[in-house]
Amino acid sequence: MVPEQDLEAVLDELRRLRARVPQLTGALAAGVDGLVVAHDTPGVEPEGLAALTAAALGVAVRVADATGNGGFRELLVRGEHGYVATYAAGRTAVLTLLAQDRVNVGRLHLEGRRAGARVGELLDAAEAAAQAARPATRTTPARTRTTRTPRTTAAEAHTATDS
Numbered sequence: 001m002v003p004e005q006d007l008e009a010v011l012d013e014l015r016r017l018r019a020r021v022p023q024l025t026g027a028l029a030a031g032v033d034g035l036v037v038a039h040d041t042p043g044v045e046p047e048g049l050a051a052l053t054a055a056a057l058g059v060a061v062r063v064a065d066a067t068g069n070g071g072f073r074e075l076l077v078r079g080e081h082g083y084v085a086t087y088a089a090g091r092t093a094v095l096t097l098l099a100q101d102r103v104n105v106g107r108l109h110l111e112g113r114r115a116g117a118r119v120g121e122l123l124d125a126a127e128a129a130a131q132a133a134r135p136a137t138r139t140t141p142a143r144t145r146t147t148r149t150p151r152t153t154a155a156e157a158h159t160a161t162d163s
Contacts, residue, residue: 002037006126010038010119017097017115021107025082026098029089029119032057037093037123044098053086053096060086074112076105087112090120092127 002010014027018040026041026049034054039046060075077084083099085108095116099108 002123002126002130006122007038009122011040013115013118013122014038014040017111021099021103021111023100023103023108024097025100027115028053028096029093029123030054030096031093041098049096053094056086057094074109074116076109083108085109085112087116088120089116090124093120093123095119 010029014029017027018024026039026044028039028041028046028049029037030050030053031037032054034051036046036050039049041049056075056077057072061072064070064072071088073088075086080101082101083103083105084096085099086094086096089095095112097108097112097115
């Protein structure tokens with residue numbers, strides 16, 4: 001679980017992003033599992049958008065893999081009335097932006113990529129701090145050791161925010 005101060009920092013980043021790009025109508029940070037991390041999406045139900053974002057991410061990752069184009073970076077959908085853009089945000093999250101049809105798409109990508117990287121840094125740092133704070137588990141002899149399946153991360157889903 002992400003501490004409240006880190007969630008507030010992510011929400012602040014979403015608000016600053018919306019201030020920098022006035023044509024944005026919403027911004028959402030979500031886990032790759034489809035759960036909302038933070039949102040500023042007036043008029044749009046964030047849980048539904050997060051779930052749809054996770055579904056679209058799954059398809060986008062598969063398309064990128066199937067075509068040999070590497071890990072997921074971003075997805076852009078243009079509708080009759082505007083855009084939905086999704087950007088990788090660290091190892092475990094994505095940033096989804098909603099924009100009016102008149103948005104400068106180049107500016108949308110520039111700001112979306114920067115904000116995705118920042119949100120990813122915040123969430124990855126919060127996750128690392130949470131893991132460091134967990135008590136160390138005792139190791140058991142090799143013959144009785146069990147293996148756990150790690151949580152799926154955006155990195156395992158071939159997402160990346162590195163340029």
